[in-house]
Amino acid sequence: MRKKIVAGNWKMNMNFDETKKLIKGIKKGTKKKVGKNTRVIIAPSFVNLQTALKRTKKSKIEVASQNMHQSKSGAFTGEISADMLTSLGLDLVILGHSERREYFGETDEILAKKVTTALENKLETIFCFGEVLEDRKSENHFNVVESQLKKGLFHLKKGDFSKIVLAYEPVWAIGTGETASPEQAQEMHAFIREIIAKEYGSEVAENISILYGGSVKPANAKEIFSKPDVDGGLIGGAALKADDFIAIIKSI
Numbered sequence: 001m002r003k004k005i006v007a008g009n010w011k012m013n014m015n016f017d018e019t020k021k022l023i024k025g026i027k028k029g030t031k032k033k034v035g036k037n038t039r040v041i042i043a044p045s046f047v048n049l050q051t052a053l054k055r056t057k058k059s060k061i062e063v064a065s066q067n068m069h070q071s072k073s074g075a076f077t078g079e080i081s082a083d084m085l086t087s088l089g090l091d092l093v094i095l096g097h098s099e100r101r102e103y104f105g106e107t108d109e110i111l112a113k114k115v116t117t118a119l120e121n122k123l124e125t126i127f128c129f130g131e132v133l134e135d136r137k138s139e140n141h142f143n144v145v146e147s148q149l150k151k152g153l154f155h156l157k158k159g160d161f162s163k164i165v166l167a168y169e170p171v172w173a174i175g176t177g178e179t180a181s182p183e184q185a186q187e188m189h190a191f192i193r194e195i196i197a198k199e200y201g202s203e204v205a206e207n208i209s210i211l212y213g214g215s216v217k218p219a220n221a222k223e224i225f226s227k228p229d230v231d232g233g234l235i236g237g238a239a240l241k242a243d244d245f246i247a248i249i250k251s252i
């Protein structure tokens with residue numbers, strides 16, 4: 001049975017004290033009531049990863065990095081390597097977030113390299129992708145998503161591909177308050193599973209967790225998560241308030 005996942009992408013929010021406080025709140029709310037098949041993940045900023053790891057040790061919360069560089073090491077001022085992350089005890093990384101693609105020029109080709117580096121370093125990868133509004137309006141969204149998946153991930157062998165978690169995030173729904181309808185999310189998730197089945201077989205497609213991201217909040221989470229091909233969510237804004245994040249986890 002594929003895992004249900006609720007992951008919080010904190011982006012460039014939460015200083016040291018705020019990080020500790022938010023973790024305390026999420027820990028309290030996830031002590032019981034989280035099903036065995038549900039994973040809870042938080043992705044604080046780089047500088048707070050070590051604290052986050054320490055403070056979530058005896059809890060259901062897993063910690064992910066929001067990004068990493070594709071190279072092993074070297075002259076890349078300001079960047080973080082996979083080895084730096086794993087040496088802290090981290091085993092999860094988010095790659096391909098639309099903000100990384102849009103503001104930091106991360107192309108499909110760069111992301112393909114990042115994914116390879118992450119897996120070589122045993123970092124489970126949450127791979128984000130999704131169309132912009134113009135693609136949706138021109139009904140090109142399926143082509144865009146297929147292309148992002150193929151270019152970013154389909155160089156992987158079956159065994160490695162199975163270690164990926166997918167996060168479909170229509171860019172027009174991220175941080176805008178606008179959400180894809182549960183039907184739109186389901187339609188795209190089913191399409192994604194179909195493409196994966198063609199490339200890697202139906203068993204891989206059935207077992208991969210596909211998260212939806214884009215303005216998920218307590219008020220809409222239950223309906224979105226009720227769709228058969230939606231296995232949870234990648235949450236931005238609503239992950240910054242313990243009560244909201246916990247309410248979303250509980251609606252899985």
Ligand code: PEP
Nearest residue numbers: 174175213214215236237
């Ligand atoms: C995100 O950053 O991945 C995201 C989905 O943000 P929000 O929930 O705020 O739309």
